[in-house]
Amino acid sequence: xxxxxxxxxxxxxxxxxxxxDVDVIxxxxxxxxxxxxxxLSEIVADGELDAEFxxxxxxxxxxxxxxGSSAAGARTFTATASQxxxxxxxxxxIASALRLPIVMCVVDRSLSGPISIWNDHSDIMSERDxxxxxxxxxxxxxxxxxxxxxFRVAEDLGVLLxxxxxxxxxxxxxxxxxxxxxxxxxxxxxLPNYEPKIRLDVDxxxxxxxxxxxxxxxxxxxxxxxxxxxxxxxxxxxWDEFEELxxxxxxxxxxxxxxxxxxxxxxxGSIGETAMTYVDQARDAGIKVGLIRIRLWRPFPKKAxxxxxxxxxxxxxxxxxxxxxxxxxxxxxxxxxxLYNQDHRPRVVEFQVGLGGxxxxxxxxxxxxxxxxxxxAGGPLPEPxxxxxxx
Amino acid sequence: xxxxxxLGVFSARLMKPSESxxxxxxxxxxxxxxxxxxxxxxxxxxxxIVCSATGCMEIISSSYPDTAWDVPWLHVAFxxxxxxxxxxxxxxxxxxxxxxxxxxxxVTFVGMGGDGGTADIGLQALSGALERGHDMIYVCYDNxxxxxxxxxxxxxxxxxxxxxxxxxxxxxxxxxxxxxxxxEIAAAHGIPYxxxxxxxxxxxxxxxxxxxxxxxxxxxxxxxxxxxxxWRCASDLAIELGRLATQTCAxxxxxxxxxHKVRVNVKPERLRPLKDYLSSQGRFRHLxxxxxxxxxxxxxxxxxxxxxxxxxxxxxDESDGGQH
Numbered sequence: 088x089x090x091x092x093x094x095x096x097x098x099x100x101x102x103x104x105x106x107x108d109v110d111v112i113x114x115x116x117x118x119x120x121x122x123x124x125x126x127l128s129e130i131v132a133d134g135e136l137d138a139e140f141x142x143x144x145x146x147x148x149x150x151x152x153x154x155g156s157s158a159a160g161a162r163t164f165t166a167t168a169s170q171x172x173x174x175x176x177x178x179x180x181i182a183s184a185l186r187l188p189i190v191m192c193v194v195d196r197s198l199s200g201p202i203s204i205w206n207d208h209s210d211i212m213s214e215r216d217x218x219x220x221x222x223x224x225x226x227x228x229x230x231x232x233x234x235x236x237x238f239r240v241a242e243d244l245g246v247l248l249x250x251x252x253x254x255x256x257x258x259x260x261x262x263x264x265x266x267x268x269x270x271x272x273x274x275x276x277x278l279p280n281y282e283p284k285i286r287l288d289v290d291x292x293x294x295x296x297x298x299x300x301x302x303x304x305x306x307x308x309x310x311x312x313x314x315x316x317x318x319x320x321x322x323x324x325x326w327d328e329f330e331e332l333x334x335x336x337x338x339x340x341x342x343x344x345x346x347x348x349x350x351x352x353x354x355x356g357s358i359g360e361t362a363m364t365y366v367d368q369a370r371d372a373g374i375k376v377g378l379i380r381i382r383l384w385r386p387f388p389k390k391a392x393x394x395x396x397x398x399x400x401x402x403x404x405x406x407x408x409x410x411x412x413x414x415x416x417x418x419x420x421x422x423x424x425x426l427y428n429q430d431h432r433p434r435v436v437e438f439q440v441g442l443g444g445x446x447x448x449x450x451x452x453x454x455x456x457x458x459x460x461x462x463x464a465g466g467p468l469p470e471p472x473x474x475x476x477x478x
Numbered sequence: 479x480x481x482x483x484x485l486g487v488f489s490a491r492l493m494k495p496s497e498s499x500x501x502x503x504x505x506x507x508x509x510x511x512x513x514x515x516x517x518x519x520x521x522x523x524x525x526x527i528v529c530s531a532t533g534c535m536e537i538i539s540s541s542y543p544d545t546a547w548d549v550p551w552l553h554v555a556f557x558x559x560x561x562x563x564x565x566x567x568x569x570x571x572x573x574x575x576x577x578x579x580x581x582x583x584x585v586t587f588v589g590m591g592g593d594g595g596t597a598d599i600g601l602q603a604l605s606g607a608l609e610r611g612h613d614m615i616y617v618c619y620d621n622x623x624x625x626x627x628x629x630x631x632x633x634x635x636x637x638x639x640x641x642x643x644x645x646x647x648x649x650x651x652x653x654x655x656x657x658x659x660x661x662e663i664a665a666a667h668g669i670p671y672x673x674x675x676x677x678x679x680x681x682x683x684x685x686x687x688x689x690x691x692x693x694x695x696x697x698x699x700x701x702x703x704x705x706x707x708x709w710r711c712a713s714d715l716a717i718e719l720g721r722l723a724t725q726t727c728a729x730x731x732x733x734x735x736x737x738h739k740v741r742v743n744v745k746p747e748r749l750r751p752l753k754d755y756l757s758s759q760g761r762f763r764h765l766x767x768x769x770x771x772x773x774x775x776x777x778x779x780x781x782x783x784x785x786x787x788x789x790x791x792x793x794x795d796e797s798d799g800g801q802h
Contacts, residue, residue: 110572113565137575139568143561144606151558151603155529155565158552161572163565181554287550287566289525289585294545296553303542 088333089268096227096259097122099266100166100192103234105136106274110161113141113152117171118204119256120194124166146171150178150189157187158295160286162238165189168256169196172210176217182249183218184311185295188241188281189249191219192234195356195407196256197443205444206256208355208407211384212417218311220250220318221385223356227264230254232335235269235277239325242281246318255357257444269333277332315386322383339388340395344370345377350401350459351433353422355381358405358447365452376456381418389425396426396433401463403455404437405447409473434462438474445475488681494520503546504538508713510704510720511535511619514677515590518617518699521684522586522691524549527566531559531591531600534626534705535619556591557599560607560616563589567612586691587614593634594624597660608667608696615690615697618660621705629708633658636728637773639761641708646764656776664698665734671695673733673743676702678720682731682743702729710760722755726774727781732788740787752777 094102101123104112112131114124131140139156143149149165157163167175172193182189198209211221220240224230233252241250254260269277285293299307319339326337343359344366345351354362359380369376379395379402396402406416414420419437426432436459441447451474462468498519505512515535519526528551530536536553539546554562567587574581589607591600596618604616623641624630631644631653640652665672671693675683683701690697702723704716711719723729724744731744752774756762765773 110576111565111568113568137572139572141564141568141610143564144602144609148558148561148564148603148606151554151561152565152568154554155552155562155567156569157565158562159527159566159569159573160578161569163569177555178558185554287527287552289527289550289583292524292548292550294540294547294551297540297542297545298537299542 088273089270091265091267093263094227094266095122095261095263096230096254097194097261098126099227099231099268100234100254101126101130102268103231104164105130106269106271107235107238107278108136108162109138109164111139111141111153111156111163112165113143113149113156113163114165115143115146115149115167115171117146117168119196119206119260120166120168120171120192122260123192123194146174147178150175150182153189154178154182154185154187157182157189158185158287160283160288162242162281163189164191166192166194168194169198169204169210173198173213176213179214179217179219179249181296184307186247186314187249188247190234190237190241191249191251193251193253194256194260195253203443204256206258207442207444209409211251211253212408212410214251215385215417218248218315219385220248220315220322221253222250222383223253223381224259225357225359225380226259227262227266228335230259231266231268232329232333232337235274236325236329236337239278240318240322243321243325244284246314246321248314248318253356259357273332277329319386319388337382338391339383340391341380341382342395343378343380345379345395347375348377348399349375349463350403350456351377351379351396351399352452352456353379353381353402353404353418355384355418356407358407358441361447361449362452365449368449369453369456374456374460387421387425392422392425393429397431399433401434401436401459403459404435405441405455406437406439407441409439409442434459434468436462436469438472440474442473451475493684494523496520496523498522498524498526498547498549499539500546500548502544504541505534506705506707506713508704508706508716510677510702510716511621512538513716514619514675514683514701514703517677517680517683518687518701519549521687522588525584526586526588528552528588528590529554529559529563529566531595532556533592533595534621535590535592537626556595558603559589559591559595559600561603563587563614563616564607564610564612567614587612588617589614590617590619592624592626593618593620593622594632597634597658598632604664605667608664608669608698611695613694613696615687615699616664617699617701619701619703621703621708622657623705623708625705625708634660638765638769640764641761651765651769652761661698661700661734664700665737667696668737669696669698670736671733672698672700674700674702674729674731676720676724676729676731678717678724679731679744686733708761711758715758719755719758722750725750726752726755727777728752728755730781730784732784739791739793740784741791741793742784742788749778
């Protein structure tokens with residue numbers, strides 16, 4: 088096992104991508120993702136990684152080049168954020184439909200307008216239906232670990248789907264934190280060489296991306312849905328083996344001090360660490376609160392989520408994305424959808440917070456939990472709301 | 479390597495027998511594009527990987543579960559064929575270095591699209607791929623409008639042509655703008671080879687495909703392609719109209735080396751009146767003589783400029799063989 092060192096999360100991700108011996112990186116600069124691709128281009132320039140770095144002219148071409156590269160059979164990586172991610176949106180659907188194991192790091196950032204370079208989850212929430220496997224890291228070590236895990240899962244011949252792992256922009260991507268980088272031999276043991284069964288090969292010509300006539304389109308979409316569902320056990324097994332090799336444990340849904348809790352906060356991404364600090368303080372003060380962290384967003388681990396909510400009276404759901412004109416934020420909608428047909432349903436109170444880089448301090452979690460406690464005590468259900476609007 | 483590999487195709491009986499674009503596709507009767515595509519890929523042969531934009535040639539050749547392609551072929555979207563091809567090319571470069579693919583085996587990468595997918599929505603991706611210097615060929619099949627979606631105008635539609643979004647009317651002559659010259663834009667990237675071609679001059683077309691494949695770096699082929707459906711003409715006119723287009727200066731056949739050296743490959747002994755080209759096409763039927771005269775003058779000016787550039791390119795007469 089490698090040594091524990093201080094390293095910026097973005098640099099640690101780039102170093103891990105290089106350890107995975109990728110063949111092609113196609114990327115375009117966008118804040119706050121830039122450090123990852125800058126560092127990767129340095130690693131390539133120094134000859135430490137034998138890869139083609141394609142400095143494309145847009146994110147749309149970044150993902151398009153990744154599709155061409157992955158279809159040709161190369162291990163392929165890109166990273167992006169925000170406007171860049173939504174510019175590739177069109178091609179993201181096609182990458183998953185073509186069953187290409189591209190790995191992408193999304194350094195989550197808000198969407199314009201107004202233009203904002205700061206962190207929230209507006210960008211990745213626009214991609215939730217694109218058919219990619221999507222995971223979230225809370226700290227630099229998890230970002231490193233999810234990099235390895237992403238390639239391992241994407242390239243599993245039983246999966247063959249693109250994977251995006253998410254880091255919160257700036258508040259995680261630019262933090263210098265203690266991390267243990269894997270040794271090369273460990274990576275080789277965990278991540279076998281990628282040997283695709285089919286690819287663009289002149290000796291075995293095949294047609295990829297044909298027209299999906301009405302007689303076949305539904306079946307094509309169903310096949311994708313099944314592939315995503317069937318990916319869940321592979322994702323979990325890859326985390327099992329990760330634990331055996333590296334000693335760190337990941338689950339699709341992770342819980343913190345949930346025993347005997349009346350209220351559970353639900354978070355995704357780095358905000359979970361602040362939420363844990365809050366939960367510790369609240370438990371000390373006698374408030375029965377715990378935390379549910381969504382590690383795996385797609386395929387959504389419904390069973391594990393429902394398991395975690397057993398006995399919970401109220402859920403305080405944190406959405407870091409404004410879903411305008413609807414009935415709530417995307418995470419809240421998802422979770423309420425999962426709960427609706429259950430016999431036992433906790434009350435759900437939802438909060439759209441931490442938008443465009445607004446800090447979410449411990450006190451805000453307390454407000455959310457107090458509000459949820461009032462609801463389970465019989466109080467009126469507040470409208471889905473922007474908790475932090477200054478009046 | 480046979481004699482045709484050394485000398486190029488100059489007679490139909492020297493054409494390679496193999497086909498990469500096979501029969502049974504769904505192109506319209508008399509389609510000039512699919513003919514050009516067949517000839518190009520006849521020349522490029524088996525070791526070719528094709529990345530296609532959305533468009534006529536995509537939908538007619540790949541309707542699941544059928545395919546007309548007997549070489550690896552990938553369609554992703556409308557505006558990104560050049561970017562997709564550049565990714566595949568880069569992948570092979572890396573895989574060859576890592577010995578996961580025979581480093582001695584030459585594979586030709588082709589990006590292809592129609593005029594809409596090239597001159598309009600795909601121009602950025604094309605420019606990026608050309609600028610980055612990928613070893614690939616980009617082929618634009620130019621039938622001068624969005625034929626696949628029902629004959630809408632593109633920036634490659636010639637002035638005066640009626641389309642469904644540039645209709646002729648009491649206050650409109652049809653397309654109001656001059657045809658965008660993508661060949662010159664491609665050449666302005668300083669790429670080693672850019673050329674125009676037409677299936678009406680099949681040996682020239684195949685020769686250019688061969689030259690593009692054997693030239694390292696990005697090469698651009700702009701292929702004129704008659705669309706009887708969109709041009710409102712008889713379906714047996716594709717070859718004749720291609721010749722007339724060149725003989726009237728509507729579509730000069732030339733090539734540009736290293737972004738500046740020009741060679742005009744087809745020089746009609748006598749230029750024909752533009753009307754000879756326009757009169758059999760319904761898309762131009764509304765044009766009056768005055769407009770035709772103006773267009774003709776401008777086309778001839780452009781042709782003269784090409785000849786001047788050729789004269790200034792410093793070719794010695796000896797190497798100027800192979801003209802038609």
